[in-house]
Amino acid sequence: MTAIHEKNKVAAPRPETGRGSKNGAEAVSDMNDRALGLRGDFPILSSTVGRDKLPLVYLDNAATTQKPRSVIDAISGYYERDNSNVHRSIHELGERATALYEAARERARLFVGAESADEIVFTRGTTEAINLVAYSFCAGLKPGDEILLTQMEHHANIVSWQIAARLFGLVVKFVGITDSGELRLEDYERLVGPRTKMVAVTQMSNVLGTVNPIAKIAGIAHSKGIPLLVDAAQGAAHEGIDVASLGADFLAFSGHKAAGPMGIGVLYGKREFLERMTPWQGGGEMIRTVTLEGFEPNDLPYKFEAGTPNVEGAVGLHAALDYLDSVGTDWIREWEKVLSERAIAGLRSIPGLEIFGSARERGGIVSFEVPGIHAHDMAAFLDSRGIAIRAGHHCAHPLAQRLGVVSTARASFFLYNTLSEVDFFIQTVDEARRRLS
């Protein structure tokens, strides 16, 4: 174990107990000990990078999180014991694989707090889930109908709707953001009109870290009878995604940003909407009967799951959601808040450095720029010290244009990051500033 990941006092992970009775510093130290313990669950975190075999400091969690041993084992165990196609193979493995796939659906239902597992559609990820809704929901709209998005969306939650707008003659409108990186809520009152048929918004900005007031936005949309789609790609593992308290009619998230595997995601959709929507992709599983004249679609959720599904991914996602709940979303949120507040305070002390976004409610994502140092060069310098961050426009061109930047550097945290990693990150950003500018 290298200095940066050294444990200071407590050797084993401890359950979160009695923090309320301790002072702040002690509570933070306890949380740090727990994070250090949780690192042991993630095999990749003990690996090294670069020729000098540096300890890996992984701060690119908004792009994808690392996976705990339990997820890796669930996937390999599935292939070693249970692999088969689902829903049609009349043999024991077929039954096992089907049971595992449907158990994962039930697990996802529990995680998002849906009423029925029929409201859980497995997709490739958040992007595919949003594309599904953008096509299938919008196919039922009339030319001139409007979709209301925001300026801080990821491309997945913009372009899907722009494609639907081209296909069906719709109009896409955007709620603006303030200089501090919050949504201009007053824009909703102005832009929601009689032709607005869908409101879609991200739960947490993947660039600014802003956590949006989803329940409030849901209230505005619902008061006019408009459904709300929540892009929970950044929220799922970090903020909690109870669809009832959020007021989401649709909610999309990816397994791989929530400790699970790539290639699996979840679309939650309220039954009343999913039932009315037209199928999206055609193929096996999504039909009840097919004749040369036409087809009759299957029941929910299979109507939206054409072709052999990603059973491996669903099994891995099941293990990931178990893992997240065992750690506790509340704890994860609180710990990431501690890490990002420390990162922001540290970065602010670096001369010239600019942080993008200063929303009151924010999660564990910090984007920044040091004038005169291109974000790619910053990322390359950090990489040479073993620190992984993201540099670029983060798939949010309209937001980058609003901020007036081409490319920013972004650090993003997860449950296994530690105080010493944050300190090392800040120290290395400052070293880059001294050496590169």
Place this chain on the structure above:
Amino acid sequence: MSDFDELYQEIIRDHYKHPRNRVPLGKDCPAFDNPSCGDRVKFLIEWEGEGEGAVIKAVNFDGSGCSISMSSTSMMTELLAGKTRKQALEIVDHFLGIVHGERDSGDLEEMGDVIALGGVIKLPVRVKCATLSWNGMKRLLSAS
């Protein structure tokens, strides 16, 4: 030498901080960009002479990007001065051939400061930074 120092050699940093042939260029100059990272470069080629015997008097550029893309551009402008269209295209193709693994990376030694980009070639994610301006120049020289 650390990985970083090998990648960001002194020559690269010098070209980034003191770019050669960089001047503000207007909207009508042909521009090439890398949509995935936002890097962008524009060119204005000054010719001397007529027909096939014409040589490049200077390649002026303007743009923004990381030190790899900007230094690579600066180095290229130095290399192409005094060359005919045919010779310039050969140099550009030579570089792109090395970067894409079709030629030996030892061939960079004939290309002046460009040799400093040797470390970049080993990193697939940075190759697009190094080749932005060379790909643009190839299109420009082939088209006109």
